[in-house]
Amino acid sequence: MIEELIEKVAxxxxxxxxxxxAIADTDPGRLTPYLGHLLDRDVLWPATLYRxxxxxxxxxxxxxxxxxxxxxxxxxxxxxxxxxAHPLAESALRRWMTQPPAGAEELHVSALRYAEEGGWTLGxxxxxxxLCGGIAYQWxxxxxxxxxxxxxxxxxxxxxxxxxxxxxxxxxxGAALAHTGWSxxxxxxxxxxxxxxxxxxxxxxxxxxxxxxxxxxxxxxxGSTEPEDPPTLAPVLxxxxxxxxxxxxxxxxxxxxxxxxxxxxxxxxADCPGCGQPxxxxxxxxxxxxDDYGEGAYYLHLHQPCGFAAVNYxxx
Numbered sequence: 616m617i618e619e620l621i622e623k624v625a626x627x628x629x630x631x632x633x634x635x636x637a638i639a640d641t642d643p644g645r646l647t648p649y650l651g652h653l654l655d656r657d658v659l660w661p662a663t664l665y666r667x668x669x670x671x672x673x674x675x676x677x678x679x680x681x682x683x684x685x686x687x688x689x690x691x692x693x694x695x696x697x698x699x700a701h702p703l704a705e706s707a708l709r710r711w712m713t714q715p716p717a718g719a720e721e722l723h724v725s726a727l728r729y730a731e732e733g734g735w736t737l738g739x740x741x742x743x744x745x746l747c748g749g750i751a752y753q754w755x756x757x758x759x760x761x762x763x764x765x766x767x768x769x770x771x772x773x774x775x776x777x778x779x780x781x782x783x784x785x786x787x788x789g790a791a792l793a794h795t796g797w798s799x800x801x802x803x804x805x806x807x808x809x810x811x812x813x814x815x816x817x818x819x820x821x822x823x824x825x826x827x828x829x830x831x832x833x834x835x836x837x838g839s840t841e842p843e844d845p846p847t848l849a850p851v852l853x854x855x856x857x858x859x860x861x862x863x864x865x866x867x868x869x870x871x872x873x874x875x876x877x878x879x880x881x882x883x884x885a886d887c888p889g890c891g892q893p894x895x896x897x898x899x900x901x902x903x904x905x906d907d908y909g910e911g912a913y914y915l916h917l918h919q920p921c922g923f924a925a926v927n928y929x930x931x
Contacts, residue, residue: 617649625656636661640860643667651675662694662732666860673701680707686718693726697733705730705743732882734875736893746884747896748794751859751874752787754779754850756904761847768806768842770833776807776845778900778926779915780823781872787852791873795895796919797821803897803915805926807845810913812837814885814927819917825924830888846905850898862899864912864929872898876914879929883914889921902930 617638623631638645643666646653650665650672658664665672673696679685680692696704711719711726719726730736734747765774781801783789792801799821806815816828850870856862863869864877876882876899884893894916902909911930917923 617646618652621649621652621656621658624653624658632661635664639664639666641858643858643860659688659691659695662691662698663860665695666698666700668695668699668701670701670703673699673703677703677707680711680716683717686716686721689716689718690722693722693729694732697729697731697735700733700735705735709737731884731893734882734896736884739892745794746893747859747875748791748873749859750790750793751856751861752791752872753853753856753868754870754872754898754900754904755853756848756870757851758847759849761845766804766827768809769827769831770809770837771806771840772842773806773808773840774842774845775804775827777802777804777849778807778913779803779850779872779898781897782823785852787855788872792897792917795897795917797917799823801897801917801924803917803924803926805913807913808840808843809833809837810926811911811928811930814925816885816888816923816925818922819924820922828888828923848905850900850904864899864901865903866901867903869901869912870899870904874898877912878914879912879931883927883929885914885916885925885927887918887921887923887925889918889923892918894918894923894925897924 620631620635647667650668676692676695708727735745738744767774781788783798800823802823802825804825813834818826818828859874862871862877864879876896887894897915897917900913902911913926913928916925
């Protein structure tokens with residue numbers, strides 16, 4: 616079956632691409648024996664198909680980049696390497712920081728920044744740091760009474776929305792947030808409206824307190840706004856996902872705690888305002904789970920060392 620799907624994908628069959636992508640999300644290892652065939656047929660997208668690539672395929676992608684014969688494919692080849700998260704890919708991206716490959720002058724970001732597409736980066740000490748966790752749980756929406764004394768957005772006066780309330784005393788929550796180093800309660804509060812236009816930060820503590828960060832900068836294009844009621848729904852922990860890749864920014868039931876984000880656009884891990892490092896990914900709340908006509912998704916981030924949480928938003 617997978618061989619047939621590969622042939623159809625090579626012929627740009629959209630339904631076959633969706634089927635292979637679904638396999639890559641639920642059980643990426645099933646595709647491992649076939650990834651060389653995908654590369655032979657010049658199937659470079661979606662890059663998530665290559666998550667479980669073994670050393671021979673990773674080496675072939677690196678050799679193709681170093682060979683410089685297809686500079687127009689450089690962007691997609693780099694994204695493939697990022698999603699493999701393989702040590703060889705890490706070594707190559709480090710090397711290309713100082714010895715850029717052919718075509719790098721056309722890229723919008725440095726080669727190493729591509730690592731974030733695969734959910735990892737390099738820390739200030741040069742060591743690898745995973746931005747995403749390996750365990751994920753569905754987030755189920757529950758009606759939540761609105762607090763009469765809820766704080767309001769300083770920009771639009773809308774009541775702030777509690778996008779997530781978590782406590783690592785719950786073993787499942789602790790497992791989903793293990794990569795962040797957070798211990799204790801975590802309240803992630805944001806303006807559901809203004810977060811659609813810029814990344815909004817808050818300062819958080821393990822006691823569960825959260826405070827709007829005074830350094831948030833209102834975009835000039837936001838203009839004048841009227842207060843809007845936030846969603847009456849908030850996520851609670853549901854069943855474990857079969858894999859960390861099953862979040863969906865599009866489908867009802869796709870909201871997920873932990874795991875890897877389903878970016879609608881390019882990866883957008885928020886940078887910590889305290890130290891400038893990419894923040895850890897916490898989870899995704901999809902618009903389809905908040906409203907019958909909802910679209911887009913809210914992405915939640917955390918940086919434990921500096922005590923910052925962030926929420927940003929993407930839509931098609």
